[in-house]
Amino acid sequence: MSRSINLAVIPGDGIGQEVVAEGLKVLSAVLPQDVKLETEEYDFGARRYHATGETLTDADLDALKRHDAILLGAIGDPSVPSGVLERGFLLKLRFAFDHHVNLRPSKLLPGVATPLAGQPEIDFVVVREGTEGPYTGNGGTIRKGTPHEVATEVSVNTAFGVERVVRDAFARAQARPRKKLTLVHKNNVLTFAGHLWTNTFNKVAEEYPEVTTDYIHVDAATIYLVTDPARFDVIVTDNLFGDIITDLAAAVSGGIGVAASGNINPSGDYPSMFEPVHGSAPDIAGQGKADPTATVLSVALLLRHLGHEAEAARIEDAVSADLAERGALPARSTSDIGDALAARVAG
Amino acid sequence: MSRSINLAVIPGDGIGQEVVAEGLKVLSAVLPQDVKLETEEYDFGARRYHATGETLTDADLDALKRHDAILLGAIGDPSVPSGVLERGFLLKLRFAFDHHVNLRPSKLLPGVATPLAGQPEIDFVVVREGTEGPYTGNGGTIRKGTPHEVATEVSVNTAFGVERVVRDAFARAQARPRKKLTLVHKNNVLTFAGHLWTNTFNKVAEEYPEVTTDYIHVDAATIYLVTDPARFDVIVTDNLFGDIITDLAAAVSGGIGVAASGNINPSGDYPSMFEPVHGSAPDIAGQGKADPTATVLSVALLLRHLGHEAEAARIEDAVSADLAERGALPARSTSDIGDALAARVAG
Ligand SMILES: CC(C)[C@H](C(=O)O)[C@@H](O)C(=O)O
Ligand SMILES: CC(C)[C@H](C(=O)O)[C@@H](O)C(=O)O
Numbered sequence: 165m166s167r168s169i170n171l172a173v174i175p176g177d178g179i180g181q182e183v184v185a186e187g188l189k190v191l192s193a194v195l196p197q198d199v200k201l202e203t204e205e206y207d208f209g210a211r212r213y214h215a216t217g218e219t220l221t222d223a224d225l226d227a228l229k230r231h232d233a234i235l236l237g238a239i240g241d242p243s244v245p246s247g248v249l250e251r252g253f254l255l256k257l258r259f260a261f262d263h264h265v266n267l268r269p270s271k272l273l274p275g276v277a278t279p280l281a282g283q284p285e286i287d288f289v290v291v292r293e294g295t296e297g298p299y300t301g302n303g304g305t306i307r308k309g310t311p312h313e314v315a316t317e318v319s320v321n322t323a324f325g326v327e328r329v330v331r332d333a334f335a336r337a338q339a340r341p342r343k344k345l346t347l348v349h350k351n352n353v354l355t356f357a358g359h360l361w362t363n364t365f366n367k368v369a370e371e372y373p374e375v376t377t378d379y380i381h382v383d384a385a386t387i388y389l390v391t392d393p394a395r396f397d398v399i400v401t402d403n404l405f406g407d408i409i410t411d412l413a414a415a416v417s418g419g420i421g422v423a424a425s426g427n428i429n430p431s432g433d434y435p436s437m438f439e440p441v442h443g444s445a446p447d448i449a450g451q452g453k454a455d456p457t458a459t460v461l462s463v464a465l466l467l468r469h470l471g472h473e474a475e476a477a478r479i480e481d482a483v484s485a486d487l488a489e490r491g492a493l494p495a496r497s498t499s500d501i502g503d504a505l506a507a508r509v510a511g
Numbered sequence: 512m513s514r515s516i517n518l519a520v521i522p523g524d525g526i527g528q529e530v531v532a533e534g535l536k537v538l539s540a541v542l543p544q545d546v547k548l549e550t551e552e553y554d555f556g557a558r559r560y561h562a563t564g565e566t567l568t569d570a571d572l573d574a575l576k577r578h579d580a581i582l583l584g585a586i587g588d589p590s591v592p593s594g595v596l597e598r599g600f601l602l603k604l605r606f607a608f609d610h611h612v613n614l615r616p617s618k619l620l621p622g623v624a625t626p627l628a629g630q631p632e633i634d635f636v637v638v639r640e641g642t643e644g645p646y647t648g649n650g651g652t653i654r655k656g657t658p659h660e661v662a663t664e665v666s667v668n669t670a671f672g673v674e675r676v677v678r679d680a681f682a683r684a685q686a687r688p689r690k691k692l693t694l695v696h697k698n699n700v701l702t703f704a705g706h707l708w709t710n711t712f713n714k715v716a717e718e719y720p721e722v723t724t725d726y727i728h729v730d731a732a733t734i735y736l737v738t739d740p741a742r743f744d745v746i747v748t749d750n751l752f753g754d755i756i757t758d759l760a761a762a763v764s765g766g767i768g769v770a771a772s773g774n775i776n777p778s779g780d781y782p783s784m785f786e787p788v789h790g791s792a793p794d795i796a797g798q799g800k801a802d803p804t805a806t807v808l809s810v811a812l813l814l815r816h817l818g819h820e821a822e823a824a825r826i827e828d829a830v831s832a833d834l835a836e837r838g839a840l841p842a843r844s845t846s847d848i849g850d851a852l853a854a855r856v857a858g
Contacts, residue, residue, distance in 0.1 A: 246709075250699040279737045281628040298645075298666065303703045309710070313670040315703040319645065323660040350751070352597040356650045356662040362593075363656070383758035390626045390737060390762050404697070408755060411730035415737050 168200040172231035177209040178444025179454035180237025186456035186502025187463045193506035194475045210241035219252030225260050233466050234437035238444035258294050261434035263427035265332050266292035268410040275488035276418040286417045288396035291333040292406025296325040299403040321357040326364045333400035334372045344376045344397035348385045348405055414441050424461035438466040452497035460505055482508035513817055515547040519578040524556040525791025526801035527584025533803035533849025534810045540853035541822045557588035566599030572607050580813050581784035585791035605641050608781035610774035612679050613641035615757040622835035623765040633764045635743035638680040639753025643672040646750040668704040673711045680747035681719045691723045691744035695732045695752055761788050771808035785813040799844035807852055829855035
């Protein structure tokens with residue numbers, strides 16, 4: 165547990181600015197006096213791209229690398245062609261800093277609305293691989309724009325990459341009361357990658373005799389996420405399947421307004437990055453309408469990652485208490501919610 | 512509209528046998544006297560694989576090719592390693608017969624239970640590409656079983672393959688009252704394939720000025736499927752995304768017990784195949800517990816494909832009426848449900 169936190173802050177685009185401000189407010193409020201917080205803000209995103217054509221340079225990576233962790237709001241704007249900021253910033257950073265554990269907890273808290281009938285129990289965490297699969301940018305196009313165009317996307321999976329994330333997931337499952345781990349893949353169709361994932365999973369399972377394991381195809385997993393989400397404890401899956409099922413998981417457990425995530429490099433060689441699952445929502449940006457809760461919960465994940473477990477838990481308790489009362493309150497602005505959470509964690 | 516139907520019947524594994532029997536019962540009951548129905552049963556699936564090592568031979572394909580259409584129950588059994596029957600039979604047949612339009616309607620009928628709160632309106636159809644994407648079997652493994660294993664899966668997308676399915680989807684959207692078509696992809700990450708899909712979609716859209724179009728990333732699509740399924744009318748998407756979202760679509764619109772599908776070759780060069788979305792469910796096989804409704808609805812899709820629109824509609828009406836009454840009835844066996852549906856379409 166560090167006595168100082170040197171944080172890189174990337175507000176980004178759209179509502180990113182607003183929600184990050186509240187995340188920092190709560191962070192300042194929760195930290196003990198003797199933990200020194202230093203923050204440095206970085207102007208990445210659409211504005212910088214339009215001004216300079218740059219998304220993330222080598223110098224930027226060097227600068228970010230010196231921090232203990234990164235807090236990100238959201239990156240993306242309709243004025244930038246699809247893929248430019250995603251590939252040029254978000255994915256570039258995940259790959260450059262080897263953020264191979266993409267951690268996405270889903271917990272349906274009391275009082276929180278869900279589209280599912282009957283308010284089911286939901287409390288699981290998805291460990292999504294973050295640096296391989298179809299996200300590597302491998303692939304290409306020939307005869308572009310002609311009737312004979314062929315475009316390929318290559319999913320790359322390595323024993324090294326799969327094993328380290330599977331091990332991380334087993335360790336997390338072992339540390340939870342239910343000790344259950346589900347592998348989600350599509351090994352009946354993607355047989356090459358599926359074989360590597362399944363074999364690695366079964367091999368590591370032998371070292372964790374206390375962990376109950378099962379396997380579900382990704383298509384069936386989406387069914388269980390709406391019919392029986394209580395069956396999940398920890399899920400481990402590849403980059404693309406993880407992307408898809410964590411949005412669904414967020415939707416059923418209170419919406420992306422409360423879904424937090426960590427892009428984690430457990431080795432500590434590079435800083436890890438924490439961000440809400442939601443995007444920049446340009447349609448509501450600048451109006452004080454965005455819910456900062458997902459960012460605040462991402463701050464809790466950040467604190468836990470840096471060893472500040474007590475402070476992380478205080479934030480999560482404050483969010484639970486706040487959400488439980490929301491139904492009874494009139495709508496609040498982004499900063500009202502931040503103020504309320506800051507007051508709770510401070511008091 | 513043909514005055515005779517020469518049907519290949521593949522009951523397959525597990526509950527496949529039981530549900531196909533009911534599908535044929537309803538088919539016989541609905542057809543007018545003057546339409547001659549011939550059926551030939553094929554013994555594909557786990558039993559034949561264990562007995563002969565064969566899944567689907569060239570001679571099998573030649574035999575199947577002579578039929579007007581194929582009705583399939585389900586293929587798959589835990590005694591066969593994952594991937595063998597999927598790649599060796601199901602996908603082999605889709606590819607051999609160029610079933611590029613994989614049609615999966617989702618309609619939440621009155622009286623049918625959904626895991627979603629508030630009984631939302633659901634009435635859309637997914638046009639899933641059936642012969643490209645990551646389903647081609649392209650890819651491979653090096654250094655298998657070693658710590659340096661690398662496994663790849665290649666998604667192959669061609670202008671030819673994308674355009675024909677996009678055109679099919681536009682034509683279907685144009686023919687529906689709402690005339691709305693949504694492209695689902697992940698074009699911000701899978702930029703090569705995403706570019707081809709998006710450009711093709713936008714180009715064909717110019718020929719359909721009456722069709723409203725939009726685009727949604729696959730991860731966001733799973734959110735809308737549970738928070739606002741009414742926003743969808745027709746969806747067009749690639750093979751893998753279609754696999755995933757149609758299972759979710761089935762789950763929210765009454766479950767896979769009622770989800771039908773068609774593997775269609777619109778050119779007519781090869782017979783199209785119709786099958787329930789559900790699998791072989793070996794755990795309940797042979798007990799008369801399986802719901803044959805998805806198979807019966809697949810028979811309706813088959814009849815519509817062969818030009819028997821009135822009979823297709825009669826089956827769908829019978830299913831609606833039956834489902835509306837189910838809540839009030841004691842549980843029925845597979846054949847009880849088939850009898851009830853046969854009586855309704857005959858009467
Ligand atoms: C914006 C995009 C690159 C990203 C992803 O696909 O990983 C997002 O959807 C997410 O889940 O963080
Ligand atoms: C069994 C499997 C090969 C198949 C698929 O992935 O297409 C199934 O899930 C389906 O949706 O029909």
